[in-house]
Amino acid sequence: MPLVASTTVDLARLQFATTSIYHFLFVPLTLGLGPLVAIMQTLWLRSKDERWLRLTRFFGTLFLINFAIGVATGLVQEFEFGMNWSVYSKFVGNVFGAPLAIEGLAAFMLESTFLGLWIFGWNRLSPRLHLATLWIAVLGTWLSGYFILVANSWMQHPVGYKIVNGQAQLTSVWALLSNNFALRAYLHTILAGLIFGSIVMLGICCWHFLRRHETDLFLKAAKLALIVAVPVTLLQLVVGNRFGEAVTSAQSMKIAASEAQWNTCQPCGFSMFQIGGFTKQDPTPSFSIVVPRLLSYMATGSFSGQVQGLNQLQQQERRNFGRGNYIPNVRTIYWSMRTMAYMGMLMFLVAVLGAWLYWRRKLEQARWFHWIALVAIAFPYIAATAGWILTEMGRQPWIVQGLLLTSKANSPNVSTTWLGISLGFFIALYVVLGVVDFVLMRRYAKPGGAPPEPASEPTPVVSY
Amino acid sequence: MNLQNLWFVLIAVLWGGYFVLEGFDFGVGMLLPFLPRDERQRGAMFESIGPVWDGNEVWLVVAGGATFAAFPAWYGTMFSGFYLALLLILFFLIVRVVSFEWREKSESPRWRRVWMWANAGGSTGIALIWGIGLSNLLQGVPLDANGDYAGGFWNLFTGYTILGGIAFVLLFAFHGAIYLTLRTVGDLCERAHKAALRLAVPALAVGAGYLIWTVAVAVDHNDKSVFPPVLPAAIAIVAFVLAAVCVYVGKNGIGFTLSAVGTLGVVATLFTSLYPRVMVSSPDFANSLTVQNASSAHYTLAVMSVVAVICVPLILLYQGWTYHVFRARVGGDELTGATDAPADSPAG
Numbered sequence: 001m002p003l004v005a006s007t008t009v010d011l012a013r014l015q016f017a018t019t020s021i022y023h024f025l026f027v028p029l030t031l032g033l034g035p036l037v038a039i040m041q042t043l044w045l046r047s048k049d050e051r052w053l054r055l056t057r058f059f060g061t062l063f064l065i066n067f068a069i070g071v072a073t074g075l076v077q078e079f080e081f082g083m084n085w086s087v088y089s090k091f092v093g094n095v096f097g098a099p100l101a102i103e104g105l106a107a108f109m110l111e112s113t114f115l116g117l118w119i120f121g122w123n124r125l126s127p128r129l130h131l132a133t134l135w136i137a138v139l140g141t142w143l144s145g146y147f148i149l150v151a152n153s154w155m156q157h158p159v160g161y162k163i164v165n166g167q168a169q170l171t172s173v174w175a176l177l178s179n180n181f182a183l184r185a186y187l188h189t190i191l192a193g194l195i196f197g198s199i200v201m202l203g204i205c206c207w208h209f210l211r212r213h214e215t216d217l218f219l220k221a222a223k224l225a226l227i228v229a230v231p232v233t234l235l236q237l238v239v240g241n242r243f244g245e246a247v248t249s250a251q252s253m254k255i256a257a258s259e260a261q262w263n264t265c266q267p268c269g270f271s272m273f274q275i276g277g278f279t280k281q282d283p284t285p286s287f288s289i290v291v292p293r294l295l296s297y298m299a300t301g302s303f304s305g306q307v308q309g310l311n312q313l314q315q316q317e318r319r320n321f322g323r324g325n326y327i328p329n330v331r332t333i334y335w336s337m338r339t340m341a342y343m344g345m346l347m348f349l350v351a352v353l354g355a356w357l358y359w360r361r362k363l364e365q366a367r368w369f370h371w372i373a374l375v376a377i378a379f380p381y382i383a384a385t386a387g388w389i390l391t392e393m394g395r396q397p398w399i400v401q402g403l404l405l406t407s408k409a410n411s412p413n414v415s416t417t418w419l420g421i422s423l424g425f426f427i428a429l430y431v432v433l434g435v436v437d438f439v440l441m442r443r444y445a446k447p448g449g450a451p452p453e454p455a456s457e458p459t460p461v462v463s464y
Numbered sequence: 465m466n467l468q469n470l471w472f473v474l475i476a477v478l479w480g481g482y483f484v485l486e487g488f489d490f491g492v493g494m495l496l497p498f499l500p501r502d503e504r505q506r507g508a509m510f511e512s513i514g515p516v517w518d519g520n521e522v523w524l525v526v527a528g529g530a531t532f533a534a535f536p537a538w539y540g541t542m543f544s545g546f547y548l549a550l551l552l553i554l555f556f557l558i559v560r561v562v563s564f565e566w567r568e569k570s571e572s573p574r575w576r577r578v579w580m581w582a583n584a585g586g587s588t589g590i591a592l593i594w595g596i597g598l599s600n601l602l603q604g605v606p607l608d609a610n611g612d613y614a615g616g617f618w619n620l621f622t623g624y625t626i627l628g629g630i631a632f633v634l635l636f637a638f639h640g641a642i643y644l645t646l647r648t649v650g651d652l653c654e655r656a657h658k659a660a661l662r663l664a665v666p667a668l669a670v671g672a673g674y675l676i677w678t679v680a681v682a683v684d685h686n687d688k689s690v691f692p693p694v695l696p697a698a699i700a701i702v703a704f705v706l707a708a709v710c711v712y713v714g715k716n717g718i719g720f721t722l723s724a725v726g727t728l729g730v731v732a733t734l735f736t737s738l739y740p741r742v743m744v745s746s747p748d749f750a751n752s753l754t755v756q757n758a759s760s761a762h763y764t765l766a767v768m769s770v771v772a773v774i775c776v777p778l779i780l781l782y783q784g785w786t787y788h789v790f791r792a793r794v795g796g797d798e799l800t801g802a803t804d805a806p807a808d809s810p811a812g
Contacts, residue, residue, distance in 0.1 A: 068565035071518065072558040078528050079550055082543025086612070089543070093536020094760040098768060101533040104526035105775040113519035113783055120515035124789050167536075169761045411544035413612050422551050429558065436562075440569055 011419035012084040012410045015426065017392070019076050021385050022430050026070035028384055031145055031190060032197020033063045034138040039224065041131050055221050059201065061444050064119065069437055071112070076426070084419065088399055088409035095161050095170045096151050099177075103147035111140025145193070146186050153182035155400050156391070157250035168403065181250055184243045191236040192387070196380040198229035199347055202354060203377035204445045206370035213447035215364050226358055229351035236344055241298055247394075248299045248307070251401060253317070254394035255299050256310045257330045258337040260285070263309035270294035273338075278331035280311070321402075328396040336389040343383035350376045467765035468755045471534040472742070474772060476735035478530055479598075480728045482523035483636075485783075487727050488720075489513040489520055491640015493560065493587030494633070496580050499644070499659055503573075504795075505652045506580060510567065511794045512647040517564060519783055521557075533768055537611055537758035538742045545605060545613025546597050549620060553593050560586030588633055595632030599625040602678065602737050604685045604746025611753055624677055631667075631674035635704070635730065638667040639723045642707065645716040649793045657711070660719075664708035671726075672701045675733055682737035686744050693737040700729025 037060050044052035078100065081089050089097075114137040121130050154161075160175030161168045170176065205222035208214055248255045255261075259271060262283035269290035277285030296305040310327050317326035350372060357363040399406040465473075492513050500506040532539040543550060559582040567579035603624055606615040641663055644656035675697040682688040703726035710719035738744070742758050745751035759765065 065565060065569075068562055072561040075525065075557055076554055078525060078532075079543060079554055081532065082539045083547055083550055084544070086540035086544035089532065089540035090536045093532055093539060094764045097529065097533030097536055097539070097760070098764055101526065101529035101768060102771050104522060104529040105771055105779070108525055109519065109522045109775070109779050110782075112522045113779075113786055116515040116518050117786055117789060121789060124792070164761065167761075170764045170767065173763075173767045411540075411612075412610075413614065414544055414547055418547055422547075425551060425555070429555065433558070433562065436566065440566065443569075 008414065008416050008419055009407050009410050011416055011423060012414075013406065015084060015419065015423045016080060017389075018423070018430070019073065019080060019426055020392075021388060022434075023070070023073040023077055024384055024388060025381055026066050026073065027145070028189070028193040028196040028380070029066050029200060030063065030070050030141055031193025032195065033059060033066070033200070034134075034141050034197075035194070036197045036201060036224065036228065037063050038131070038134045038138050040221070041134060045127055045131055051217050051220055054217060058444075059221070062204075062441060064115075065437065065440050065444065067115065069433055072433070073430075083422075084411055084414060085399075085409050086411040086413075088404065090167065091404055091409070092154075092168055092400060095158075095168050095176065096154055098170060098173070099147040099151040099154075103144055103151075107140050107143035107147060109140075111137045111144060114140060142190065145189055146182075149186045149189055150177055150179065150182045152391075153179050153185050156185075156395060157181035157246075158400055158403055163403070168400070181246050184239070184246045187239050188236070188243045191232050191239055192380065192384055194228055194232040195236060195344075195347060196384070198225045198232065199350070199380050200377050201225040202229060202351075203373045203375075206373035207445070208447045209364045210367060210370040210374070211447035219364055222354070222363060223358060226351060226355045229347070230355050233344065233348035233351045237348060240341065240344060244298050245301055251395065252308050253310070253313050253326060253328065254333070254390075256308060256313055257328045257333040257394055258390060259295055259299075259307070260330050260334045261295070261307055261309050262311055264306065264312050265309065266296070266306035267293045267304045268295035268299070268307045270298060271334075274334075278334065280327075324397065324405075326397060328394055333390055333394045336386040336393070339386035340383045340390060343379045343386070347376060347379050347383070350379075467762060467769060468759045470769060471530070471759065471765055472735070472739060472755050475527060475530055475534065476731060478523055478527035479735075480731040482520070482527055483594075483632075483731055484639075484724045484727045485520035485523060486517070487591075487636040488640045488643035489517040490587040490591050491636040491638065492644060493583045493640070494591075494637045495640060495644070495656075495659060496584045499641075499652075499655055501651060501655070503576065505655075506576075508648055508652055508794045509644065510564070510583075512644060514564065515790045516783075516786060518561075519786060521561075530768070530772075534760055534765060535742060535753075535755075535758045536760060538753050541607065541611050541613055541743060541753060541758075542601070545607075545615070546600070546620065548617045549593050549597050553590055553597075556586040556589040556593075559583075560590070587636075591632040591636050592629040595629035596620060596625045598734055599628030599678070599681075601743050602686060602734060603681050604744035604749075604752075607743070607745035607748065607751040607753070609748075609751055611751060611758075624681055627670065627674050627677060631670045631730075634663065634667040635671050635723075635727065638663040638704075638707075639720075639727060642711055642716055642720045642723055645711070646720055647793055649795060653793075657716070660711045660716075661708075664711065668701075668704050668708060671704055671730070675700055675730065678733055678737055685746060686737060686741060687749070688737060693733055696729045696732035696736055700726045700733060703729055 037056055040052050040059065041056040043049070044056055114133045117125070117133040118130065118137055121133055125133065154176060157179060158168070159179050159181075160170060160172035162171050163169070176182075202222055202225040205218040205225060208218040209222075244255065259268075260274065260277050261268065262277075262280070269292045271285070272289040272291060274285035274288035276282055277288070293303045295307060297303045299305060299307045310330070314326055318324070353369060354363060354373065357366050357369055363369070395401055397405050397407065399409045492509055496506060496509055500509055528539075531542075563579040563583040563586065567576055567583075570576070597620070600620050603622065605613060605619055608614045638660060641656050641660035645653055645660060648656060679690060679693045679697050682693045683690060703722045707719045707722035707726060710716070710722060740755045741752045742755060743753040745753070
């Protein structure tokens with residue numbers, strides 16, 4: 001996507017990319033930190049150990065600061081379909097609108113209402129009921145994610161529809177809800193959320209170790225974070241790989257672009273790193289590190305599988321859909337895939353290292369690791385952003401794979417001027433929100449900044 | 465009733481739920497700069513809506529999502545057509561959401577003042593724009609043969625639509641003041657009561673004027689008879705008058721119920737006046753979007769109906785329970801037996 005966008009479609013795309021990437025900086029932390037806080041509160045209720053209560057409140061505050069922006073920026077996403085993409089909205093509303101509406105009715109209502117109960121219910125509800133409100137809110141956030149991914153996955157791999165009078169119409173809601181693509185994308189996203197929660201939590205704990213602040217307390221939280229982080233980072237490597245197979249069958253072009261694979265190969269090596277080879281004119285990299293047969297395995301599940309090349313796919317698409325360029329931006333897709341995957345591996349290493357140190361009872365002293373864990377807070381953010389760039393830009397030029405081109409989907413009556421104004425407006429607003437949010441998160445997370453209160457009276461830690 | 469009509473009614477219900485619920489928390493927000501005597505009372509006002517505003521706002525999210533699913537053409541045309549208006553609404557919604565969360569995070573008076581004004585400005589702005597926007601659906605906006613909006617931003621402002629905006633602001637402020645009389649104690653409660661009485665006359669005058677004008681616009685611009693739109697309009701006016709009387713004699717609980725009925729009446733008047741159209745086109749009336757030509761196919765509507773039939777009663781149940789849990793009044797400058805013990809009352 002060009003930085004200086006000139007057409008309305010480019011501007012609308014840039015705006016959607018900006019607002020949705022921003023939105024997704026907050027969503028996965030909510031998905032992951034929610035259950036972790038709920039586990040801590042459950043442990044408090046089970047063990048009556050006051051330290052768990054203090055941790056519940058400490059991380060609960062961070063969870064809520066983060067949640068508020070997630071809600072606010074989510075509204076923008078819902079409105080933006082209609083505002084900037086009215087042709088798309090009218091084309092897909094029958095199918096795509098349904099999971100969005102169900103998300104509101106069945107999930108978002110639940111999480112908003114029960115989170116309000118949790119925040120203000122500390123003394124008005126019995127401890128068990130109060131804990132239940134948090135678990136229900138967490139259930140709401142997880143359900144919410146499912147319906148949103150059902151909607152998005154239909155854009156990647158349309159199922160359960162027919163085209164009538166130039167509109168996609170739903171024919172099977174079960175096909176929509178059980179879309180193989182959606183189920184894998186959902187698992188991938190939930191694991192990403194848990195990685196966010198546990199890696200961010202581990203980083204914050206290590207920050208406290210670094211300052212030797214409340215070491216005993218944060219060691220408990222670090223243990224919990226590691227118990228989650230080790231298996232989920234490992235599982236994510238496997239699931240991410242399986243998800244790649246779903247993409248191969250639904251969106252061959254995306255896989256070919258993410259590998260900069262210009263010509264069909266069998267078996268195919270996986271390019272770890274390469275210089276050049278990203279354009280049709282220059283299809284052969286001047287330097288590359290290739291692992292033999294690995295791409296065949298990742299894309300097809302077999303070490304001798306065939307992966308179609310960009311040139312062959314382009315010819316095929318032209319036969320099916322007419323003239324046009326059906327190849328996405330290969331360089332961006334290639335690097336976003338690698339950024340995501342390498343970050344995933346790094347986080348796994350950080351988690352394993354942390355667990356090993358914990359097991360050797362050295363976690364709270366290993367200052368070098370504290371710095372690594374602190375820096376690693378950035379990794380899930382980078383990985384998730386790269387993942388969405390891969391998913392969305394890899395689908396181009398389609399907005400709905402094989403059904404509607406992005407270039408024909410924007411609002412015809414919204415001019416470049418308005419798009420420019422709204423884009424500038426969102427950027428300005430989001431920068432301010434981001435700065436304030438960062439300052440607040442930092443203040444409440446940092447050692448001695450807002451220390452976990454003594455737990456003698458369970459007053460609510462956060463109120464609006 | 466066919467499913468298209470059912471969904472037209474359901475979307476009216478969702479907007480109705482949104483304005484009845486978020487209406488009072490908008491009202492409380494609007495009164496923040498004027499009503500409280502000091503920061504503690506202001507905190508109590510925030511606290512009175514703190515646990516519920518987010519759940520209230522979801523009614524809008526659901527109304528938007530339901531419109532997208534059930535009437536994609538309406539959703540696409542309205543959202544792309546009312547571009548700047550919706551951009552402003554998003555701005556106000558966002559600053560309002562973060563004001564609830566961030567205000568408490570610092571003791572600095574200046575910081576708190578910023579977020580108090582953000583909340584008050586957001587509440588007023590959103591009410592004003594929804595009043596203007598929804599009135600435009602009925603009064604008619606230029607639509608082309610594809611059903612796309614062909615006007616500009618300034619097309620949205622006429623005497624009638626501006627009156628609609630002001631009516632929404634005043635009615636919500638009135639509704640919010642009555643809510644506060646039910647949820648606060650002592651001095652703050654008395655001040656809220658006075659505010660409700662003071663707001664009653666302008667809210668009633670503007671609200672009644674707007675409703676009558678709405679019926680006239682329905683007849684003029686939307687080819688409707690006076691009946692049925694006049695029926696919900698009359699119910700709304702009577703409900704608001706009785707609400708004011710109840711507040712005057714100190715029956716605030718009944719007064720609040722009646723102002724909720726009045727708010728539902730306003731939404732019912734608008735939607736009754738619209739039907740069977742969802743967005744009137746003017747001057748080319750034939751380009752209007754209707755319940756028929758803007759809707760999704762039968763199957764989608766059927767699926768959505770099943771979901772709504774299961775979810776809406778559940779939502780009413782658990783949101784009702786939330787109000788029950790937080791029924792205790794919140795403290796102003798004195799702590800009384802009506803509030804929880806000091807350690808107990810949320811700081812906000």
